[in-house]
Amino acid sequence: MMLSAVAFYVLSAGAIICALLTITRKSAVVSALMLVLTFCFLAAIYLTLSAQFLAVVQVAVYAGAIMVLVLFVIMLLNLESEEIQLGRNWKGMVSILAALGVLAQILGMIFLTGDRLPKTISPNAAMLGTTEAIGRTLYTGYSFPFEMASLILISAAVGAIILAKKRLT
Amino acid sequence: MAPLSHYLAVSAILFVIGTAGVLFRRNAIIIFMCVELMLNAVNLTLIAFSQFFGDQTGQILVFFVMTVAAAEAAVGLAIVIALFRNKQTVDVAKVNILKW
Numbered sequence: 001m002m003l004s005a006v007a008f009y010v011l012s013a014g015a016i017i018c019a020l021l022t023i024t025r026k027s028a029v030v031s032a033l034m035l036v037l038t039f040c041f042l043a044a045i046y047l048t049l050s051a052q053f054l055a056v057v058q059v060a061v062y063a064g065a066i067m068v069l070v071l072f073v074i075m076l077l078n079l080e081s082e083e084i085q086l087g088r089n090w091k092g093m094v095s096i097l098a099a100l101g102v103l104a105q106i107l108g109m110i111f112l113t114g115d116r117l118p119k120t121i122s123p124n125a126a127m128l129g130t131t132e133a134i135g136r137t138l139y140t141g142y143s144f145p146f147e148m149a150s151l152i153l154i155s156a157a158v159g160a161i162i163l164a165k166k167r168l169t
Numbered sequence: 170m171a172p173l174s175h176y177l178a179v180s181a182i183l184f185v186i187g188t189a190g191v192l193f194r195r196n197a198i199i200i201f202m203c204v205e206l207m208l209n210a211v212n213l214t215l216i217a218f219s220q221f222f223g224d225q226t227g228q229i230l231v232f233f234v235m236t237v238a239a240a241e242a243a244v245g246l247a248i249v250i251a252l253f254r255n256k257q258t259v260d261v262a263k264v265n266i267l268k269w
Contacts (some may be wrong), residue, residue: 004170005170005171008171008175008176009171012175015179015183016179016182016186019183019186019187019206020186022186022190022202022203022206023186023187023193023194023199023203028196028198028199031199031202032198032202035202035205035206038183038206038209039209042183042209042212042213046213046216049217049220050220051216051219051220051228053228054212054232057232057235058209058212058235061235061238061239062205062235062238065239066205066239066242069242069243069246070198070202070242073198073249073250074198076250077249077253077259079196079198079259091192091193092193094192095189095192095193096193098188098189098192099185099188099189099192100185103181103182103185106181106184107178107181110174111174111178114172114174117172117173117221118172118221119170119172120170120221121170121220121221122220122221122222122223123223124223125220125223128219128220128223128224128225128228129220129228133225134225134228134229134232137225137229138229138232145233149233149236149237152236152237152240153236153239153240155240156239156240156241156244157240159243159244159247160243160244160246160247161247163244163250164250166254
């Protein structure tokens with residue numbers, strides 16, 4: 001029990017550090033690789049919640065498919081590194097202040113209602129997160145949304161091809 | 170086991186890091202990655218609530234969020250490619266044709 005708490009704090013620190021590196025690095029490639037690390041840390045955090053299926057999907061879909069697509073586009077476009085003007089102009093200052101304001105609000109809400117939130121994981125959590133359990137719920141109660149998701153994916157694929165293809169003049 | 174409020178706090182911090190990135194970066198691809206980071210922070214909230222309350226619906230929702238995120242990634246990156254083809258840049262400060 002104690003070990004899982006330590007694991008959670010270590011993984012959270014890793015995820016937050018990698019996320020900070022993602023938004024502060026000049027080069028887009030380094031940012032993307034740091035984001036891949038963030039996603040892997042998040043998958044491990046899902047494992048501490050015993051959500052096994054979603055942890056694997058997180059690594060396969062996010063760290064795998066989506067980030068490979070992003071890296072592919074970055075390499076395709078041959079980008080120049082932007083210079084970061086954080087805190088040097090009013091826009092950077094305002095965005096930092098806005099972000100900190102939002103953070104203060106959310107954390108305030110979480111810790112003001114903290115005594116009403118559960119302290120321990122639900123006893124049947126381990127049964128809920130397996131591929132079998134998720135699959136059973138998905139294919140019985142959520143079969144129609146599941147089919148709609150496939151429709152969204154195919155329309156997105158067609159739309160992406162139409163958007164990215166060269167204009168045939 | 171860490172309490173639910175700590176999971177929510179980590180999620181909030183990640184979400185705000187993503188928000189800050191969207192606000193102060195100018196590279197369209199990095200802004201796009203920050204949006205993905207925000208989606209992931211919300212997914213963490215959903216999974217944490219789902220497992221602490223013993224209700225599977227949150228995890229089903231996360232599955233659909235990931236599906237939509239994959240679709241959004243494909244379309245968003247196609248838009249970035251089209252933008253670069255027309256403007257030779259992905260700097261959002263230089264793409265201001267709709268600004269008044």
